[in-house]
Amino acid sequence: MMKIFLTLFLSFSVLSIASAQSIMDVPANDNEGNPITNALIQYVVADTNENGKQLHDIYRLERGKTYFYNQSPVFKNPITLVADEPGDTDETKPPKIIITTNDEGEVPYEHCITTFANLTIKNIAFTTTSIEEGYSWANAILLQADDLKIVLENCYFELIGWGMIEAVVNNTVFILDRCHVRNGTVIPDGDEWVPFFFEIDTGTVDSLIVRNSTFFNLQGSIINIEQQSPVNNFIFDHNTCVNVVKGFSTAIHAHLNSTITNNIFYNVSTHGALLTDISTGEDQIQNGIINVDTLISNEPNAPDSLAHIMDEANREIVVSNNAYFYTPGVKDYWTSHSDSVEAPMWINSRSQAMFDDDATWPNFVAENNVEIDPGFTNFGGTDQMVAQLNNHRDNSAFGFWGWDPDSADYPEVHWAFLQWPLPEDFSYSANITSTDGYHVGSLVYYPSELEDYILTDINENTNVPTEFSLEQNYPNPFNPTTNIKFSLVKAGEVSLVIYNAIGQEIKSVLKNQHLNAGAYQNAVDMSGFSSGVYFYTLKQKNNVHVQKMILMK
Secondary structure: OOOOOOOEEOOOOOOOOOOOOOEEEEOOEOOOOOEOOOHHHHHHHOOEOOOOOEOOOEEEEOOOOEEEEOOOOEEOOOEEEEOOOOOOOHHHOOOEEEEOOOOOOOOOOOOOEEEOOOEEEEOOEEEOEOOOOOEOOOOOEEEOOOOOEEEEEOOEEEOOOOEEEEEOOOOEEEEEEOOEEEEEOOOOOOOOOOOEEEEEOOOOEEEEEEEOOEEEEEOOOOEEEOOOOOEEEEEEEOOEEEEEOOOOEOOHHHEOEEEEEOOEEEEEOOOOEEHHHHHHOOOOOOOEEEOOOOOHHHOOOOOOOOOOOOOHHHOEEEEEOOEEEOOHHHHHHHHHOOOOEEOOEEEOHHHHHHHHOOOOOOOEEEEOOEEOOOOEEEOOOHHHHHHHHHHHHHHOOOOOOOOOOOHHHOOOOHHHOOOOOOOOEEEEOOOOEOOOOOEOOOHHHOHHHHHHHHHOOOOOOOOOOOOOEEOOOEOOOEOOEEEEEEEEOOOEEEEEEEEOOOOOEEEEEEEEEEEOOEEEEEEEEOOOOOOEEEEEEEEEOOEEEEEEEEEOO
């Protein structure tokens, strides 16, 4: 079912700091308490041996500290940046990487991080807004090489330039787990549709996996992907999206396989579609939260430069058990501008026709999606967003908006800091059930459910494995048989499938077979297949692991 082209270790415990790993503590201040500008360059980039390799495995930032930079640290080795788990006080909040002025007193166009190598970040916050009230159009993370794996766990992003994470590269694996994106809104004299969170432009994405994350008060789309930049696998599960002006994703139609489940979409795509754009074909035929289309390479007039990727019948898109809602103020805005604006739908008519056409798209599923007010516990910014929507229609201008209830304490520069603890609480009162029995939306607001979601139910029997895992096949390389071992921590339907290098399923070892918890080994015979690189994928519900193997005759 999954067609993932990189070796992907997918686990919600993405980082385990073992005693055998070497750790360097990166200070934010010098011995006299003065900030160290560009500490990541001085302590991380510089920490290399004569062969250009990093001397430490993990670089730890200090909680409660601010790490100023005016020059982007460029990582050419795999880097792991961490901080200890945040506490409840200002002194124990996540460290924040924040831009500052250069020697000329200007806020430079410099990214928080530029990487040519794999990157893992945990418990760290980012912004490109300076305490001097300056703003940079730079990114939080800019990718500069193909075949990278980016893992972000419990990270925070606030008021960042263009695309918060930008990639003009190929075959990237993104894993976003329990992250929080807030107040990503327009600045004066800026582009009215940014920032985006994921900005994928003319590149390709192997896998984009987002779980238990929050997207709150955003001007641009959560995901902005060009049609010619396919996403092989997109998993968007248990996320909370609140007050997103432009939309959810600009290009689900570019996704080969998508699973969009158990999310809350609250005031998403509030801007609506301009009727003039619809009539001239510059926008979707209708503005839906879920917009699906045929792959651009499969369209009748597709340019010859776009190679055929996948038949439409082989695509898999599942949209289920999501909740969506629009507040009265947003609906009033649509009504008052009905002469120029079309209100969004949950799924637009073209997309719904595709979901209904089982002959052409047999693997498209849309079910159990409900319109309901969750009744969130505490949040703000909705009135400010609606005011800016009206301002844009009436005056062709967007202004800055967002929410930080303690702004009276430092009204001029508070956007540059991370208010802690975060004031928004997206737990809710409505009764909404997900596909897996938990609350819909991010389970960060339901800690006991989150722990169960991450760790799964571990059987106390010591003979039962303690983690869902897929081992490297042995032997490897092989000819023509090999063995594949995997472990399950609980019973359920399991698939073990082999794909070729271009993502085509070539062999099904197990297909939706019910297995009990335990360790398993399967002998695989690849007789009849040519030498080359293959990928095998183990899937059980939301758990997916992928490994690469080499057949050498």
